[in-house]
Amino acid sequence: MSKTTYAVQTVPSEVSSPKSFSADELNTALSQYFGYSGFRDGQEQVITQLLAGNSAAAVFPTGGGKSMCYQLPSLLLDGLTLVVSPLIALMKDQIDALTARGIKAARLDSTLDAAAYRQVMQELRDGSLRLLYVAPERFNNERFRHAIAGIDIALFAVDEAHCISEWGHNFRPDYLKLVQFAKACGAQRVLALTATATKDVMKDICSAFEISDECAVNTGFYRSNLQLTATAVEEATRDAVLVQKMKALPVGPTIVYVTLQKTAQHVAELLAGNGLNAKFYHAGLKEDRRSEVQDWFINSDSGVVVATIAFGMGIDKSNIRYVYHYNLPKSLENYSQEIGRAGRDGEPSQCHLLACASDLIPLENFVYGDTPSESSILKLLETIFSQESNFDVSLYDLARTCDIRALVLRTLLTQLELKKYISGGTPFYANYQFKPLKTSEEILGRFDSDRAKFIGDIFRQSHKKSTWYQVDLDATAIALNTPRARLVAALDYLAEQSLLEVKVAGVRNRFTIEKMPESITALAAEISADAQMREQREIARLQHCVDWVCLDNCQTSALCARFDSPLEAPCGHCGWCETKQAVALPQTELAGLKPEVLKDALNLQSEHAELLSSTRTLARVLCGISSPQISKAGLQKNKLFSIAESIPFQRVASQLEKTKAE
Numbered sequence: 001m002s003k004t005t006y007a008v009q010t011v012p013s014e015v016s017s018p019k020s021f022s023a024d025e026l027n028t029a030l031s032q033y034f035g036y037s038g039f040r041d042g043q044e045q046v047i048t049q050l051l052a053g054n055s056a057a058a059v060f061p062t063g064g065g066k067s068m069c070y071q072l073p074s075l076l077l078d079g080l081t082l083v084v085s086p087l088i089a090l091m092k093d094q095i096d097a098l099t100a101r102g103i104k105a106a107r108l109d110s111t112l113d114a115a116a117y118r119q120v121m122q123e124l125r126d127g128s129l130r131l132l133y134v135a136p137e138r139f140n141n142e143r144f145r146h147a148i149a150g151i152d153i154a155l156f157a158v159d160e161a162h163c164i165s166e167w168g169h170n171f172r173p174d175y176l177k178l179v180q181f182a183k184a185c186g187a188q189r190v191l192a193l194t195a196t197a198t199k200d201v202m203k204d205i206c207s208a209f210e211i212s213d214e215c216a217v218n219t220g221f222y223r224s225n226l227q228l229t230a231t232a233v234e235e236a237t238r239d240a241v242l243v244q245k246m247k248a249l250p251v252g253p254t255i256v257y258v259t260l261q262k263t264a265q266h267v268a269e270l271l272a273g274n275g276l277n278a279k280f281y282h283a284g285l286k287e288d289r290r291s292e293v294q295d296w297f298i299n300s301d302s303g304v305v306v307a308t309i310a311f312g313m314g315i316d317k318s319n320i321r322y323v324y325h326y327n328l329p330k331s332l333e334n335y336s337q338e339i340g341r342a343g344r345d346g347e348p349s350q351c352h353l354l355a356c357a358s359d360l361i362p363l364e365n366f367v368y369g370d371t372p373s374e375s376s377i378l379k380l381l382e383t384i385f386s387q388e389s390n391f392d393v394s395l396y397d398l399a400r401t402c403d404i405r406a407l408v409l410r411t412l413l414t415q416l417e418l419k420k421y422i423s424g425g426t427p428f429y430a431n432y433q434f435k436p437l438k439t440s441e442e443i444l445g446r447f448d449s450d451r452a453k454f455i456g457d458i459f460r461q462s463h464k465k466s467t468w469y470q471v472d473l474d475a476t477a478i479a480l481n482t483p484r485a486r487l488v489a490a491l492d493y494l495a496e497q498s499l500l501e502v503k504v505a506g507v508r509n510r511f512t513i514e515k516m517p518e519s520i521t522a523l524a525a526e527i528s529a530d531a532q533m534r535e536q537r538e539i540a541r542l543q544h545c546v547d548w549v550c551l552d553n554c555q556t557s558a559l560c561a562r563f564d565s566p567l568e569a570p571c572g573h574c575g576w577c578e579t580k581q582a583v584a585l586p587q588t589e590l591a592g593l594k595p596e597v598l599k600d601a602l603n604l605q606s607e608h609a610e611l612l613s614s615t616r617t618l619a620r621v622l623c624g625i626s627s628p629q630i631s632k633a634g635l636q637k638n639k640l641f642s643i644a645e646s647i648p649f650q651r652v653a654s655q656l657e658k659t660k661a662e
Contacts, residue, residue, distance in 0.1 A: 021051065021076065030068075033075055033101060040065040042219040046191070047073055049215045050155065055190040057161070057211045059202065059218040059563075062195040062340020063318075067094060070157040070191055074130045075103065079154030079188070083133045084178060086160055091133040093316040098131065107133040108144065111287060118496045121147060125496075136163075136174040139181045140427045143504065146488055148185050156187035158209075162194040162333070165204035173407075173414035177424070179208050195340055196333040199564050220565035221336065225343045228556055229575035230353040230549045232585050238354055242267070242326060243274045245352060246304075251277075252321030253297070254304040257338055259327040259362055261308060267326055268306040278304040309334065318345040324352050328359040330366070331541035332548060332562055355549045357585050360542055361648055367538040368649040369625035372404045372412070373614050374528040380404065380412060381520045381527075384422065385513065392428070392508040403611075403629035413511075415527060421517060425510030428484070433468040434491060434500045443499045454480075455490060468503070552582035592651060593622070593644055598659045604640055608633060615660070619644075619653040 021029070026044065030036050039047075042060055046069045049056040060066045071094075074081035085091060091107040098105040106120045106129055123129040124147065138144050158164075163172040164179075182190050190209045197205065197218075206216055233241050246254070256271075258264050261282040268280035277300070281293045297303045298317050306326075323342040329335035335353075343349030372380075380402040387393075399409045416422045436443065440459065444452040461476040462469040471491075477484045494500040517523040544562075551558055554570035554577055561567075570577050593601070601622060605612040611629050612618045620627065621635050624642025635641055644652045 026072075029076065030072060033072065033103070034068070036068075040068070042217045043068050045217050050189055050191060051076065053189060054215050055192075055209055055211045057192040057202070057205055057209070057216040059194055059197045059216075061219070061221055061223055062337055063223075063344035064195070064219060066159070066193045066195070069193065070155055071098065071103075071131070073155055073191075077154035077188075079152035080124070080129060081131045081155040081157060082148070082153050082185075082187070083131055083157045084136055084138075084159065085133060086135055086163070086172070088135070090159070090315075095131075095133065097316065103131070104129050105131040105133070108138055109135060114495070114501050118498065121492070121496050124148070124151065136172065136178060139177065140174070140507065140509075142426050142428045142485075143488060143492055145426055146485055147492065151185070153185050153187045155189055155191060156182045156185070157191040157193065159193050161192035161205050162197050162201050164192075164208055165197075165201040171411070173410040176208075176414050176418075182209070196336050196563065198562065202564075218565065221560045221563040222556065222565065222567060222571070223340075223343070224571075224573075225346055225348050226339060226556075227348065227350050227573050227575075228339065228353075228559070229350070229578075230355050230555070230583050232549075232583050233354045233356050234586055234588065235356055235358050238326070238356055239267075239270055241354060242324065243270065246271065246276060246322075246324070247274065249322065249350070251302045253300060253302070253317065253319055254322040254324065255320060255338075255341060256304060256306040256324040256326055257329070258306060258308060259330075259359065263326065264306045264308055268304075271304055271306065276304050277302045278306055281305050281307040283308065309338065315341065317341075319347070320344070321347075321349050322352070323349070324354070326354055328353070328355060328363065328542070328545055328549075330363050330545075331538075332544050332559065333541075335545065336559060336563070353549065355546075355583060355585055357546075357587055358590075358646065360546070361590075361646060363542050364539060365623050365625055365645070365649050367535055367542075368616075368623075369620060369627075370405060370408050371531050371535045372402075372408055372528075373616055374524055375614060376403050377412065377527050377531070378521065378524040380409070381517070381524050384416070384511070385516060385520060387511075387513065389513050390510070391513075392510045394430075394506065394508050400628040400632060403617075403627050405627060412527065412531075413509075415530065420514055421523075422511045423514055425512065427507050427509045428473075429504035430506035430508050431504065432471050432473055432491065433465075433503045433505075434462070434471065434494075435468050435503075436500055438499050443494070446497075446499070454482075455494070458487060458490060546585065549583050550585055551576065590647060590651070592647060593655050597622075597640070597643060598655060600640060601656060602659065604635075604638065608635070615653050615656045618656055619649060622652050622656075623647070623649050625649075 023044070026047065027038060030039065042058060043065055046056050046058045050073045058066055058069055070081055070083060088109055088111070091109065095105045095107055104123065106123060108117070108120055112120070124132060134144070158178055164175040165171060190211070192205050192209050192211065194205070202216065202218070205211070206213070231241060256267060258267055261284045264280040264282045268278045271278035279293050279296065281290060293305065294315065297305050298315065320342045323339050325335070325338070329338065339351040342351055380398070383398065383401065395406060395409060399406050402409070404412065413422070417424055444456055447455060457480050458471065458476060461479055462471040473484050473487050476487055491500065491502050495502040548555060548558060554574060556571035556574040557567040576582065601618060604621070605618050611633055612621070621630060621638070621641055622644040624645040626636055630636065
């Protein structure tokens with residue numbers, strides 16, 4: 001092995017002086033800290049770039065060892081490694097594993113109680129923490145932004161980095177802000193990680209984080225131990241087919257993916273009734289129940305989890321033998337991530353998809369449900385551009401006012417920022433409350449006279465409600481002629497010292513209007529056209545799944561080609577390679593709305609003329625797609641809500657238009 005060296009800072013707890021690492025020494029560190037005898041494909045190349053001071057990107061298959069690319073550097077760089085991930089399960093599993101190895105790691109998320117939060121903040125400030133895991137939304141928290149302001153961040157690692165790209169399958173507006181956050185907190189280098197990135201998505205990632213081509217590593221998608229197969233089924237026979245296939249194979253850890261929460265419970269009960277050790281999991285379960293199912297599955301050699309896509313992301317279980325898709329996945333990117341959870345131990349594993357044409361309807365309805373109407377977009381723009389140049393707003397209230405789903409609203413606001421119409425500031429909490437854990441005399445006695453007076457002044461500005469004190473930080477900042485940030489810092493410090501318990505609520509987002517549109521109506525039409533294009537891209541992704549299932553060629557090779565790593569020859573072990581026959585998806589005749597339903601629907605539209613003024617909104621109600629205003633109006637309890645959930649959205653809208661014209 002070559003003796004290339006990298007100048008880095010090494011900070012195991014007892015060593016803090018600079019040192020150069022050869023490739024052999026990096027392998028020694030890998031073995032010492034993690035017990036591995038060598039790097040996986042691509043890991044050393046990525047780590048080398050980071051230690052040299054460069055930002056890097058890594059596209060590894062699920063289970064390909066992405067986390068080592070920031071875990072080892074966290075021990076070799078002087079400063080904190082901040083890991084941004086939307087996956088709480090990943091945070092929990094990795095922190096448990098790192099802690100077991102004596103490595104200081106922690107997470108900040110909504111599940112932490114006050115004592116755990118104080119402990120993390122103390123370790124962050126005293127420099128003992130090597131890795132801190134946070135969700136991207138954490139950067140919208142003014143307390144967190146203040147806490148990391150003075151921290152030396154050696155590495156800013158972004159997991160699921162494909163979420164930054166509007167071309168990606170899981171675009172999240174909070175990810176676009178991560179570029180700004182990384183710069184604002186002075187991160188020395190950035191690492192962008194993903195298991196699924198097409199060429200366009202990778203280009204977006206590298207452009208956003210200013211990562212050069214030579215620092216972007218793609219190890220390819222292909223995993224020879226995974227057998228990909230599919231069976232065409234009809235809705236009426238799907239349950240029986242699933243049971244038959246699962247019972248014909250040896251018992252092993254299994255995930256069955258479904259689209260809807262209610263389907264997860266149905267299928268789990270079906271499998272349990274047929275002698276399989278099955279439980280269900282979805283985001284609607286309480287946190288303790290989700291943790292219970294997750295822990296049970298991780299420690300089971302026969303467990304079957306029937307789950308929505310909320311399960312499995314970041315789960316550290318290497319011996320999953322089977323992954324079934326009871327429903328069609330929403331995209332090939334999602335499918336590739338989900339099957340990637342199988343066989344991480346390198347042993348043969350099977351991934352089987354039950355392809356049913358009727359699955360397209362609820363998946364398409366999810367897409368149509370996220371597309372705001374042009375009238376809602378116009379309402380949003382009129383609300384924003386009627387504000388003062390600097391304003392703050394509750395996104396929850398704004399979503400309800402404009403009848404736009406919360407995630408979609410954040411996407412639209414991000415678009416307005418990218419178009420330079422507005423700029424976002426640091427969100428803040430409108431409501432601060434605290435509960436003293438010591439007497440006022442004991443608290444003030446901890447400080448010198450100036451600081452004691454300042455804290456006492458804050459206390460005097462508060463108002464007691466039951467056992468909690470309410471304090472208006474903006475009013476207090478004016479009254480005390482001091483920056484709001486100083487008040488936040490003081491309350492956080494008192495909380496960390498276990499002198500107060502602090503609660504916050506009522507997030508408000510700050511914005512500045514940078515320029516006014518020449519025509520709000522024209523801008524609304526432009527943004528609406530963008531939303532329609534995004535809708536069509538998502539619908540096309542669904543069709544790509546159907547096309548792949550029915551492909552008359554090697555399916556593994558086609559999937560690899562999707563991620564720019566085509567095979568030189570057919571894989572020899574997918575369903576097509578074994579049978580040389582394409583899957584034929586049976587098409588069923590889909591019913592339309594009955595005349596009496598159409599009549600009732602138009603009557604409902606008359607009763608709620610303002611809310612249901614557009615055919616699209618009325619079609620949403622019939623297809624069971626909610627929105628803030630639909631929920632507020634109580635239409636989810638109406639007999640017509642979801643009456644057409646098994647009929648394609650576009651067909652429902654077309655029938656409504658035709659009936660109105662008549």
